[in-house]
Amino acid sequence: MNIPCDTIRDLLPLYHDEVCSQESRKLVEEHLADCESCRAKLAKMGKEKPPAMETARPLKEIAETWKKSKLDAFFKGALLISLLALIFGACLLISRLCRRHKRRK
Numbered sequence: 665m666n667i668p669c670d671t672i673r674d675l676l677p678l679y680h681d682e683v684c685s686q687e688s689r690k691l692v693e694e695h696l697a698d699c700e701s702c703r704a705k706l707a708k709m710g711k712e713k714p715p716a717m718e719t720a721r722p723l724k725e726i727a728e729t730w731k732k733s734k735l736d737a738f739f740k741g742a743l744l745i746s747l748l749a750l751i752f753g754a755c756l757l758i759s760r761l762c763r764r765h766k767r768r769k
């Protein structure tokens with residue numbers, strides 16, 4: 665069976681990761697037996713595949729940054745709320761003092 669290189673190249677990532685069907689695997693292997701360019705493509709794919717640690721690291725960094733910024737936002741929010749409460753309390757106190765002062769007059 666003569667399968668076009670394009671079709672095989674679509675299957676190569678699946679073949680490389682060993683997730684394609686037995687049938688596809690057989691077809692790819694048959695094609696690779698007499699196609700130099702697809703073999704080269706597969707070999708390149710093997711080199712390009714990064715180790716698991718390399719792909720996991722940026723994700724971990726993102727998660728840590730997100731966690732940090734979440735904590736940061738929480739503290740900023742808490743600070744803002746306590747500041748507003750303080751201002752509100754001060755206003756209440758001042759208005760009460762003013763009322764008391766007016767009554768005395």
Ligand SMILES: [Zn+2]
Pocket residue numbers: 668669672695699700701702
């Ligand atoms: Zn080919």
